[in-house]
Amino acid sequence: MSEETFWKISDFVETLKTHLNNQNIHINTVDGWFKRLEKERLHYINRTLETNEKVYDELDLKIAMFIKKRREDKWALSAISNDLSNFFELRPFPVKKEKPAPYVDNMETLKKQITEEVKKTFEEMATAKVEELKSQYEQLLNGLPKPPSIEERKNQSFQAMVIQRKIESSLEEEANQAWSNLPEDQRLKRVGFFRKDIDLEKKDKFVRDYINENFVDRLKKEMELDK
Incomplete structure (x- = not known):
């Protein structure tokens, strides 16, 4: 039986690049994926006993490859997170041991x-x-009422994911169109003395805000809850 392999974040990202044959993956991007999963209490990253430093294994590598592929297919991170449990046995968070109360x-x-x-x-x-x-x-x-079966729950989860993806894609297109209609002084930033370029950070925030502000209303409309 081969010994399990663990990587620190820098080595982990290099291994991911090799597996995907893609050298354009940034360490901050990968770190952000897993921080999001931990923040949402979906998947725990192992730590070393000595320094409590995060270490990644083969399961984490497969998850990272899965996330990268879905991002290339234009999936939102929230939709990817919701779908992970259908493909992987996600790692639970360790149970905190309670300290015994002092004797009085x-x-x-x-x-x-x-x-x-x-x-x-x-x-x-x-x-x-x-x-x-x-x-x-x-x-x-x-x-x-009887609880839904496993298949029913999977189908419900899949349908919810499809609806979410559909709404987010539609809103993203609307947001990009709305952005393109803004005046140049709101969309562009000066680069050097003679050139202006699109302010990508500002655009990303504009698109995110547009989706967040309109998602609930669009979901109600999609689910026919606003009648």
Whole structure:
């Protein structure tokens, strides 16, 4: 059995470039992908025990290749994030261990005794109601609709992803058109003394803001919720 391989971010990006035969992948871009996944609590990046530095493995490499391909297909990062679980067993976040409470002389013993007494009294009072509550609970469960199957959930997730992608693509086209209609002094920035060029940072923000401001209304319209 071969030993598992781990990379620090710089080596990880170089390995990704080699696998994709693409030298135009920036380390900040890749780092941003995985920071977003961790921020959304979707996928955890391993850390070293000594320095708590992030290290990436084969699973992370496959995810990075998947994200790069989807970005080349003009997918939004939010749509890619929502779709990852359909293709990968994402890494869960480690469970934080709670520190034991400090011992406080006989006070803890007293609290424990009181707790046990309350628990015993409650159990004695509740015994007569157990069967009745159980019956009511079963009736309540029987009255609830059956949860969707795995296939139904996958289909719902896929449909939601398709709708989101459709809306974002439409809004992006509208935003680009709206941007092109702006006066030159709002779209261009001076580069040197004699040349002006498109202010890409300003354009990206304009497009993002346009999508964010119009997404909810367009989603309501798409879902026919505004009638």
